[in-house]
Amino acid sequence: MDEFSFIDAIKQKDYKQPTLVKGIGDDAAVFRSTSDIVATVDTFVEHIHFSLETMDPFHIGYRVLAANISDLAAMGSEPAFYLVSMCIPKSWNQQALEEIYRGMRDLAAKHRMDLIGGDTVSGDSLMISITAMGYVPKDKVRYRSDARPGDVVFATGTLGDSRAGLEMLLEGQECKDKDDYIQRHRLPEPRVALALGLQELDRVALNDISDGIASEANEIAEASGIELTIIEEKVPVSQSFHQFTEKQQYDWKLSGGEDFELLGTVSVANWPKVQELAAETETPVQQIGYVREAEEPRVLIQLREETKRLTKSGYTHLK
Amino acid sequence: MDEFSFIDAIKQKDYKQPTLVKGIGDDAAVFRSTSDIVATVDTFVEHIHFSLETMDPFHIGYRVLAANISDLAAMGSEPAFYLVSMCIPKSWNQQALEEIYRGMRDLAAKHRMDLIGGDTVSGDSLMISITAMGYVPKDKVRYRSDARPGDVVFATGTLGDSRAGLEMLLEGQECKDKDDYIQRHRLPEPRVALALGLQELDRVALNDISDGIASEANEIAEASGIELTIIEEKVPVSQSFHQFTEKQQYDWKLSGGEDFELLGTVSVANWPKVQELAAETETPVQQIGYVREAEEPRVLIQLREETKRLTKSGYTHLK
Known part of the structure; x- marks a missing residue:
């Protein structure tokens, strides 16, 4: 494949970012900003992070960029640019590659993001690395260290769906709403609209749920030095999620990961405002717990009959 | 290897960029700028772009970041930040990886750059992708499209040295100044000081010499729509470069690549100023040709007895 003709093929005809x-x-791209700039990089490797057995090239491109956009949303920022580095095995043809780019472009267009750089090299396994950049007004960056005792803990959307979709694909199993679960896995929608809406608030702690809520909640607890309690039955799941076994439900919603929803905390006073912004941006949002002072940072999970400690990996043990 | 302990190991204790x-x-890094922001990504794969046969892990890290900094310099910008994405085979141990980071950190420190993000994944082959960002004052970005008829064409440093060093390493050959050539290959020094000095000028066309001067000159000619002539005997080479065969000299200085020097054009009126800035920044600089109007963009090479057309790949043919 000729590198220059490939660059021409993926280069945007028009840019959207003013x-x-x-x-x-x-030699490089140039942009100008009066807002703060948020930058993140995420790398995905075939057979580890994705596989052609469960995704088409289009989905791969879409999902890799979604993971980056989700990081930008978790910082409260508006997506603007992305640069793509790809390592391509010789076995891949140009059409499949263009499909990966088409997947990225499809999602990028929804957020008015521009592809401003990239590098494509040959290698043994397919690897895609994206650096994404976004804008956020000064002092509106959302840190995971901003949770405070007394806060309401909330989550957007439903959790565990992406993992359910993946399992259906891997096991070739049937289930109710199978297509919806698969769609959640292949074409996740990062919660940019709500993240931008929250700019109205002075303080919100935010994380995106890429590794599962158990992991993200622990990150907030550690960064903020607080105790975060999740009420298990409040964790939002899809209507047909109860068809799966109790163990599956529990594991997938707490540790499934890759739902790219948001986990946040705000003061009780601001909670109604969050609900209002959620309604305005058509984002399902649900209180799932609360924040308390802690001698040591930790996450608790309040089950029906007892409260246990929840580790990053989703394992529970006695307090 | 534990991802979190590894991140702790490579994380900077102090940041340099105000x-x-x-x-x-x-979830992401944040910075604030009143200057324009320049962003570039470069990806390197073991056995294709580098090999442990010719480099230590320290050199690999150093050189990958050097390539990125060179792109920033070619845009006239001051290096500021970098994000590192790495794909690591299980056969690599943590110590070798930390050496790669130490190589990057060593060069980064010289330019006061901060490592602000990264992602490390497992894979079959070692791959390093760096996104680098720099600052440039408004309207001081250096484009390859800014060459004008009548311009002086100049190059910094000496060309062909990196390739000579690589050949010595690959062939296990001896030569005069062998260590210097090898050093140029393993630890290239991008020309940031001169690039920043040139900010005084209103117009400079700049490219960094990563693929060889034949390739870079053609990029300037095409982007600017001009004819660029290189006078072969003016192309700067190291003192002991004449020890190599005529064919080696010719190929290496025109197409060797990875010298990470700068190729530029300025008006005749500004050429003395470039020489002055070169002296101030202790950068060797040499006029190597001139720019003329062209019906079709092209690069010519003026040999001792004739003038030929020079293609991107360094191949020459009749005008």
């Missing part, structure tokens, strides 16, 4: 000074075509 | 708002430790 702050872009120079896109693809020189 | 514009950094948040470094590693949340």
